[in-house]
Amino acid sequence: MNNISAASREFREMDELSAQDSPIHRLHPLVKLLVTLAYIVCVVSFPKYQLSGLAVMVLYPVLVFQLSGIPVRTCFHKLRIVLPLVCAVGLLNPFFDRAPLLYVGGLAVSGGVVSMVTLMLKGVFSLMASFLLIATTSIDALCAALRKLHVPALLVTLLLLTYRYISVMIGEVAVMTDAYRLRAPGQKGIHISVWGSFLGQLLLRSMDRAEELYQSMQLRGFRGEFYYADQPPCTAGAVAYGVVCAALFVLARLYDLPQLLGNLFV
Amino acid sequence: MHMADALLAPAVAATMYAATGVAAGVSIKTLRKDENTQKLPTMAVASALVFAGQMINYTIPGTGSSGHLCGGMLLTGLLGPQAGFLSMIVILAIQALFFADGGLLALGANCWNMAFYGCFVGYYLIWKPVMHSKLFGKSGARTAGRLKIALSSILGCVLTLQLGALSVVLETSISGITELPFGAFVAVMQPIHLAIGLVEGLITSAVLIFVYETRPELIMDADTSGDAVRSKCSLKTTLVILAVVVAVVGGGLSLVASGNPDGLEWSMFGNAESGYSENMGLDEENYGVSSTAADTAASIQEKTAFLPDYAFANSDSAAGTTVSGLVGSAIVAALAAAICFAGGFFRKKHKKAAAKA
Amino acid sequence: MIEFQNVSFSYESGTPVLQNLCFSIGAGEAVGLIGANGAGKSTIMKILLGLLPCEGGVTVGGLAVKKQNLGEVRKKLGFVLQNSDNQMFMPTVYEDMMFAPRNYGLSKEEAEARVDRVLSELGLTELKHRYNHKISGGEKRMAAIATILAMEPEAILMDEPSTALDPVNRRTVIRAINGLTMTKLIASHDLDMILDTCDRVILLSHGQVAADGPAGEILRDKALLEANRMELPFCLAGPSPRQ
Numbered sequence: 001m002n003n004i005s006a007a008s009r010e011f012r013e014m015d016e017l018s019a020q021d022s023p024i025h026r027l028h029p030l031v032k033l034l035v036t037l038a039y040i041v042c043v044v045s046f047p048k049y050q051l052s053g054l055a056v057m058v059l060y061p062v063l064v065f066q067l068s069g070i071p072v073r074t075c076f077h078k079l080r081i082v083l084p085l086v087c088a089v090g091l092l093n094p095f096f097d098r099a100p101l102l103y104v105g106g107l108a109v110s111g112g113v114v115s116m117v118t119l120m121l122k123g124v125f126s127l128m129a130s131f132l133l134i135a136t137t138s139i140d141a142l143c144a145a146l147r148k149l150h151v152p153a154l155l156v157t158l159l160l161l162t163y164r165y166i167s168v169m170i171g172e173v174a175v176m177t178d179a180y181r182l183r184a185p186g187q188k189g190i191h192i193s194v195w196g197s198f199l200g201q202l203l204l205r206s207m208d209r210a211e212e213l214y215q216s217m218q219l220r221g222f223r224g225e226f227y228y229a230d231q232p233p234c235t236a237g238a239v240a241y242g243v244v245c246a247a248l249f250v251l252a253r254l255y256d257l258p259q260l261l262g263n264l265f266v
Numbered sequence: 267m268h269m270a271d272a273l274l275a276p277a278v279a280a281t282m283y284a285a286t287g288v289a290a291g292v293s294i295k296t297l298r299k300d301e302n303t304q305k306l307p308t309m310a311v312a313s314a315l316v317f318a319g320q321m322i323n324y325t326i327p328g329t330g331s332s333g334h335l336c337g338g339m340l341l342t343g344l345l346g347p348q349a350g351f352l353s354m355i356v357i358l359a360i361q362a363l364f365f366a367d368g369g370l371l372a373l374g375a376n377c378w379n380m381a382f383y384g385c386f387v388g389y390y391l392i393w394k395p396v397m398h399s400k401l402f403g404k405s406g407a408r409t410a411g412r413l414k415i416a417l418s419s420i421l422g423c424v425l426t427l428q429l430g431a432l433s434v435v436l437e438t439s440i441s442g443i444t445e446l447p448f449g450a451f452v453a454v455m456q457p458i459h460l461a462i463g464l465v466e467g468l469i470t471s472a473v474l475i476f477v478y479e480t481r482p483e484l485i486m487d488a489d490t491s492g493d494a495v496r497s498k499c500s501l502k503t504t505l506v507i508l509a510v511v512v513a514v515v516g517g518g519l520s521l522v523a524s525g526n527p528d529g530l531e532w533s534m535f536g537n538a539e540s541g542y543s544e545n546m547g548l549d550e551e552n553y554g555v556s557s558t559a560a561d562t563a564a565s566i567q568e569k570t571a572f573l574p575d576y577a578f579a580n581s582d583s584a585a586g587t588t589v590s591g592l593v594g595s596a597i598v599a600a601l602a603a604a605i606c607f608a609g610g611f612f613r614k615k616h617k618k619a620a621a622k623a
Numbered sequence: 624m625i626e627f628q629n630v631s632f633s634y635e636s637g638t639p640v641l642q643n644l645c646f647s648i649g650a651g652e653a654v655g656l657i658g659a660n661g662a663g664k665s666t667i668m669k670i671l672l673g674l675l676p677c678e679g680g681v682t683v684g685g686l687a688v689k690k691q692n693l694g695e696v697r698k699k700l701g702f703v704l705q706n707s708d709n710q711m712f713m714p715t716v717y718e719d720m721m722f723a724p725r726n727y728g729l730s731k732e733e734a735e736a737r738v739d740r741v742l743s744e745l746g747l748t749e750l751k752h753r754y755n756h757k758i759s760g761g762e763k764r765m766a767a768i769a770t771i772l773a774m775e776p777e778a779i780l781m782d783e784p785s786t787a788l789d790p791v792n793r794r795t796v797i798r799a800i801n802g803l804t805m806t807k808l809i810a811s812h813d814l815d816m817i818l819d820t821c822d823r824v825i826l827l828s829h830g831q832v833a834a835d836g837p838a839g840e841i842l843r844d845k846a847l848l849e850a851n852r853m854e855l856p857f858c859l860a861g862p863s864p865r866q
Contacts, residue, residue: 004321007365014364015714015754040371045276048442052591055598062602066609078366086270089444096445102591112445119272119443126271130370134363140714142363152294154306155352161310162317162356164712167756169311169318177322189323195469199319199335200476203312203344207484210311213709215674217307219697220774221726224306258594265597266590 004174011167017070017135024068024132028234029141030148031242036133040126042249048115049101053256054122060245061128068136075131079124086123090116139163143226153225160226172202267336267430267459268361269376271369275441282437283374289382290355293348305349312344313337313353317360324469338384339393339422340470343415344477346486347389354381379433383426389486392422397487411488415474420467427463431455624650624778624806625671630679632666632830640666641677641830648806650777655817655838656810658827659852664810667827668780671808672702684777698727701776705783707767711755716747716766719755720773727774734773741772745799761792768799778806785816814856818842826851 018025024032039060046054065072097112134142143156176198180190190198251257274282297305316337324334337357341350355377361367368376396418402410435451438444444451474485482488625648633639641663648654656664669675671683673693681688683696704710713719717738724734742748750758750766758766764784771779784800785793793816800807800820811817817824817838824841826834828851834841841847845855854860 007321040271041276044271044371052595055595058602062605066605081367086272089273093445123270123272126369127366154294158309158352159356162313163360165311165314166317168708169314173318189325191325195324196472196476199473203315203477204481206311206315209709210307214307216704216710219672219702220723227725258598259591261597262590262594265593
């Protein structure tokens with residue numbers, strides 16, 4: 001089952017990306033998290049017809065891609081999950097909202113078309129922003145940032161542990177599905193007769209394993225919270241970066257910058 | 267069913283974050299009271315397992331398609347509502363972060379739609395009452411346990427997915443993202459998720475029954491003693507609850523029926539929908555739309571469609587706006603390209619310098 | 624260092640696992656724990672670590688293994704699991720090694736100095752910043768041992784430290800074990816490894832001590848071993864019957 005090995009490959013890929021080094025990687029994780037959230041909120045809050053205003057928001061991901069050296073290709077690969085949903089909702093707009101909104105060389109463009117494109121751009125932009133966050137920040141750093149935001153330790157520890165164990169689990173599921181397929185040629189998935197036992201077997205084994213894991217943690221003095229790996233210091237520069245970014249996002253959201261820019265020339 | 271960031275208005279997203287946050291806070295408090303840190307690795311492994319399990323294709327007999335697992339009810343049956351809810355949050359967060367399934371902003375909404383209903387509503391309204399009931403009492407403790415697990419898994423999955431789908435529609439509509447009329451949107455979402463919920467319920471019950479038969483102590487509220495069921499909940503209350511469930515599901519569906527008041531919207535939807543279903547590879551029959559209605563709609567569309575009378579009114583100002591917007595956007599695009607070029611240039615230089623050194 | 628006095632343990636179902644078990648291990652001893660599957664080897668380790676309740680007296684370094692002492696007892700004991708995957712849950716070897724010292728209250732600098740020392744003693748310095756999911760099985764086993772040594776335990780307990788390793792890695796692990804001066808308790812079916820690493824052997828049978836003595840003696844006693852579902856170590860067994 002291709003998607004299983006694809007998933008474990010994706011995990012490894014993200015791990016490797018976040019282990020690289022760049023000015024963005026070195027930023028304090030909390031700053032990155034907040035900037036990303038500010039960006040997404042600004043992008044999503046654009047009115048549905050304000051296509052030109054939204055266009056300027058492309059600069060942030062483009063800049064971060066370049067500064068961090070993360071290949072854009074890896075991101076577009078991930079669009080395949082979100083885009084169909086956004087498109088499905090967006091594609092209907094041109095059918096319902098037919099009032100012409102603007103004219104390009106005498107050709108009327110309906111509000112639905114504009115809002116569809118706006119919606120798709122919003123989808124792509126917000127996805128790129130969260131992709132860039134996770135591609136430049138390790139899960140440990142992110143968890144440390146979440147703790148700084150006072151997200152409960154239980155939840156953060158659970159996130160970290162689950163993340164650790166997903167790669168082990170995916171590996172086991174991959175081995176099991178391979179073993180299944182080798183004895184069941186031509187089947188597309190798991191037959192109904194083994195629906196329960198297939199995942200159930202793994203579940204029982206995993207429960208024992210969870211116990212052993214927890215014991216091994218306890219034996220080494222675990223009291224319910226991890227010490228997160230050292231985070232880059234929250235320098236004045238990082239704070240300035242955060243403030244400037246947020247201010248620019250708000251500015252871009254309040255004023256239709258491309259429109260103003262265009263007015264200078266037209 | 268994962269909502270994307272773009273489908274939510276920030277206010278709606280924030281509300282859903284708040285709702286999820288409250289539910290998570292209450293869960294954590296409850297778990298702390300139980301001093302169940304023991305549960306932590308079990309939760310982690312269970313959610314990792316559900317995550318991996320979501321990638322397995324389950325062949326649905328008699329059809330060419332395959333079903334998948336979502337996991338809310340499964341985790342509830344194993345860990346209880348609070349721990350199950352937290353585990354689901356973690357799964358959804360990892361999906362959003364690493365697989366771009368859902369989004370950072372939409373995480374709160376996704377947790378509510380998929381985790382809250384599956385865990386809390388599914389547990390308190392269905393799982394617990396059914397498991398403690400005297401249902402199937404005549405068929406022996408073991409068989410009764412099995413049947414009760416199957417019943418509550420399937421009912422739970424169907425109900426919670428219906429609620430989840432309805433929430434997706436509500437959230438998207440309130441956000442003002444789609445022009446799709448509310449009723450029509452509901453009419454697409456609910457039946458599709460009825461089918462998904464049934465399949466998920468079957469998978470969930472298959473897994474839980476397997477666990478019940480090998481290690482019954484791992485199942486929440488399972489009767490492990492083997493003797494008569496200590497019933498907190500009589501058959502009567504169970505039936506009342508089932509009636510409520512039926513009412514909710516039925517109500518949702520009747521809402522759909524009344525949600526398409528005038529034929530125009532409904533049929534326009536039908537027309538648009540055919541494109542949608544082709545794109546999505548969905549089964550058209552799932553939400554049967556009469557073709558005659560679609561035909562009328564097509565004619566109405568022709569009449570009302572492009573280039574209405576006021577087509578070129580105010581064209582000066584409108585055109586002006588458009589042009590400067592376009593020029594500005596072009597400049598932005600050029601700027602973006604320049605940044606890319608500069609970045610590439612500097613990296614190359616850097617590499618060369620590194621190679622020399 | 625370690626003392627078992629009339630220790631009994633049975634599962635909830637009533638199946639007895641250990642019956643009136645008595646033995647003691649002095650500080651600095653290297654003891655091999657052998658016996659058929661189900662003889663009680665793992666149970667002994669878990670009881671020592673306070674993971675299973677039992678009847679009778681168990682002491683570690685003079686402290687009774689009881690709930691109020693568990694923290695102290697566990698600090699004295701390092702347990703190397705059979706499955707390194709269950710032990711190495713942090714992303715990198717370095718972070719995993721920092722886990723226990725940081726939990727026991729060492730500052731970052733102290734803990735890091737310890738980590739560096741252990742790694743260089745074991746010759747694993749290049750593993751320090753590697754990812755746990757990307758190192759080979761042999762490296763992972765060594766890293767798991769390093770993780771435990773970073774705790775600086777007074778005694779080390781090992782469950783099958785040589786399984787699933789190629790001969791070279793197995794030899795590396797044996798050499799590492801022989802380099803340790805603390806008390807060692809090693810449970811294994813790999814009798815050759817026991818012979819190479821332990822002075823004394825405790826042979827368990829049905830939850831009781833069937834034999835306790837110098838490794839060289841017990842591991843040469845063909846009749847005793849075969850009565851307990853074991854065979855002579857290969858290095859003492861002579862040529863294979865097929866050759």
